[in-house]
Amino acid sequence: MIPAHPHSWLIISVSFAAALAITLFPVPVLLAPLRPDWTTLVLIYWIIALPHRVGVGTGWVVGMFQDAATGTLLGQQALGMTVVAYLVLLLYQRIRNYPVWQQAIIVMIFVALFRVIGAWVLGVIGRPVGFSYWLPALTSMLVWPLVFLVLRHIRRRYHVV
Amino acid sequence: MxxxxxxxxxxxxxxxxxxxxxxxxxxxxxxxxxxxxxxFTSKAALIEQVETLRIRQMLLETQLQRMVTLEAENRRLRRLLHSSxxxxxxxxxxxxxxxxxxxxxxxxxxxxxxxxxxxxxxxxxxxxxxxxxxxxxxxxxxxxxxxTAPSHATPVEVNRNGLRAIAMGTGAPNRLNLPFIPNNADIRVGDILVTSGLGGRFPPGHPVATVSRVENLPSRPYALVEATPTANLDxxxxxxxxxxxxxxxxxxxxxxxxxxxxxxxxxx
Incomplete structure (x- = not known):
C-alpha cells in the first residue's frame, strides 16, 4: 500500500468536483439528454492513470455523491460506477496502450454498461427509460479525447502520482 | 432502501x-x-414593464382588500358551521x-x-x-x-363543477394526464383544475392546470383528458x-x- 499523498488526493478530488459541477451546469432542455457522463469519464481516466490510487471504492463514493446531487435513487449511479471501476481495473494495462480513438470506443462501451445498470435499477423501481437515455454513451465517446488530454496535462503538470 | x-x-x-x-x-x-x-434589455422595455407591473399591482391590491374581508368572513362562517x-x-x-x-x-x-x-x-x-x-x-x-414528473400525481377537481380527478405527470414539460375520467363526465377544454385537498398534501383551491384536450373514446371505458399546468414550471x-x-x-x-x-x- 502506497502511503497517502495529500497533494494527489486534492487534485483528484478537485477534478471529480469539477466534473460534477459540469454535470449540474444548466443547459437548454434540448441538449440535456446529450450530456456526457463527465464523472464516469474522469473516473475511468484516473483508474487507467493511477490504478493504485483510484479504484472501486472511489467509484462508489463518487457515484453516491452524483446520486445525491442529481436526485436519482441513492446508490443507482454508485452501483454502475462500482462495476465500471472494477472492469476498468481489470483491463487498465490494455486500455493504457490503445490510441486515444480506440480508448474512446472502449469508453463508450463502459458508459453504455454504466447506463445499462442504471436502466436496470430504474426498471426495478418502475420507471422504464426511453431512447434518449442511451445518447450520453455516444457523446461521452466524442468528448473522451478532450477529457483524456486535459486530465493528462493536469496529471503531468502537477505530478499527480 | x-x-x-x-x-x-x-x-x-x-x-x-x-x-x-x-x-x-x-x-x-x-x-x-x-x-x-x-x-441587452432596452430602457424603453424596462419602463414599459414597470408601468405594467404598477398597474397590475394596483389591481391586485384592490382585490386583496376584498380578499381580506372575505377571508375573515369565511373564517367566521366556518366557525359557525364547526368546520375544521x-x-x-x-x-x-x-x-x-x-x-x-x-x-x-x-x-x-x-x-x-x-x-x-x-x-x-x-x-x-x-x-x-x-x-x-x-x-x-x-x-x-x-x-x-x-x-409533471411521471411519478407524481396531484389530486384535483374541476373548478366549475367539483368533479374530482387525479392529474398524473407525463415527464413532458407541460402536459398532465387525467386518467380514469368516464366518457360521459362533464369536463371540457378550458376547464380550470384546482387542488382538491384530498390526500392532505396540497391545500385545496389552488390552480393546477387548464384542460387542453378532451377526447371521448367510445371503445374504452375512460376518456383521454390532457391538461397544461398553469404554473410556469421551466x-x-x-x-x-x-x-x-x-x-x-x-x-x-x-x-x-x-x-x-x-x-x-x-x-x-
Whole structure:
C-alpha cells in the first residue's frame, strides 16, 4: 500500500468536483439528454492513470455523491460506477496502450454498461427509460479525447502520482 | 432502501449539505449569462414593464382588500358551521438553484432546507399555480418533485363543477394526464383544475392546470383528458413554499393572534 499523498488526493478530488459541477451546469432542455457522463469519464481516466490510487471504492463514493446531487435513487449511479471501476481495473494495462480513438470506443462501451445498470435499477423501481437515455454513451465517446488530454496535462503538470 | 423506506434520508441530507457549496458555485457561474440578457434589455422595455407591473399591482391590491374581508368572513362562517377546514397559510419565497438534475425525473433544487423549517411533502407554488412538492430536505437546500414528473400525481377537481380527478405527470414539460375520467363526465377544454385537498398534501383551491384536450373514446371505458399546468414550471426562479399549519413561532408573528382558534389546532 502506497502511503497517502495529500497533494494527489486534492487534485483528484478537485477534478471529480469539477466534473460534477459540469454535470449540474444548466443547459437548454434540448441538449440535456446529450450530456456526457463527465464523472464516469474522469473516473475511468484516473483508474487507467493511477490504478493504485483510484479504484472501486472511489467509484462508489463518487457515484453516491452524483446520486445525491442529481436526485436519482441513492446508490443507482454508485452501483454502475462500482462495476465500471472494477472492469476498468481489470483491463487498465490494455486500455493504457490503445490510441486515444480506440480508448474512446472502449469508453463508450463502459458508459453504455454504466447506463445499462442504471436502466436496470430504474426498471426495478418502475420507471422504464426511453431512447434518449442511451445518447450520453455516444457523446461521452466524442468528448473522451478532450477529457483524456486535459486530465493528462493536469496529471503531468502537477505530478499527480 | 432509499426507494421505499427512506432509511438513508439522513445520509442523503448530509451529502446534500456537502454538495451545497458546489451547487451554489454552479448557480453563480450561470449569473453572467443572465446579466448579459439583462444588459441587452432596452430602457424603453424596462419602463414599459414597470408601468405594467404598477398597474397590475394596483389591481391586485384592490382585490386583496376584498380578499381580506372575505377571508375573515369565511373564517367566521366556518366557525359557525364547526368546520375544521383551514384557510390560513404561511408562505415564504425560496429560490430555485440553477442546477440541472437527472433530465428524466423532473426535479428542482431550492435554496431552503430544514434550517428554514422545510419538511418533506411540503407543497411548492409559483404565482400562477402549483409547482410540486418537496421530496428530500437537506440543511440548506432541498429537492422538489414537479407535478409533471411521471411519478407524481396531484389530486384535483374541476373548478366549475367539483368533479374530482387525479392529474398524473407525463415527464413532458407541460402536459398532465387525467386518467380514469368516464366518457360521459362533464369536463371540457378550458376547464380550470384546482387542488382538491384530498390526500392532505396540497391545500385545496389552488390552480393546477387548464384542460387542453378532451377526447371521448367510445371503445374504452375512460376518456383521454390532457391538461397544461398553469404554473410556469421551466422558466421561473422564485417559488413559494407554503405552510398550511403554521408553526408556533410563525403564528406568534401573526398580526392577529386572537384568530388562532382551538378548532384550528384540531385540523388534520
Amino acid at each position: 432509499d426507494h421505499r423506506w427512506h432509511y438513508v434520508d439522513t445520509v442523503r441530507s448530509t451529502m446534500s449539505a456537502i454538495l451545497y457549496p458546489l451547487q451554489v458555485m454552479v448557480d453563480l457561474s450561470t449569473s453572467p449569462f443572465r446579466s448579459i440578457s439583462h444588459y 377546514m383551514e384557510t390560513r397559510q404561511e408562505t415564504r419565497v425560496a429560490e430555485i438553484i440553477a442546477v440541472d438534475l437527472d433530465p428524466f425525473s423532473r426535479q428542482v433544487v431550492i435554496n431552503k432546507g430544514s434550517n428554514d423549517d422545510v419538511f418533506p411533502g411540503q407543497p411548492l407554488f409559483d404565482a400562477n399555480g402549483v409547482m410540486g412538492q418537496v421530496i428530500h430536505v437537506g440543511p440548506f437546500s432541498s429537492t422538489a418533485l414537479l407535478i 422558466g421561473i426562479r422564485e417559488v413559494l413554499l407554503v405552510w398550511t399549519n403554521p408553526t408556533n413561532e410563525l403564528s406568534e408573528a401573526e398580526t392577529e393572534p386572537s384568530q388562532v382558534t382551538p378548532e384550528a389546532n384540531h385540523s388534520p
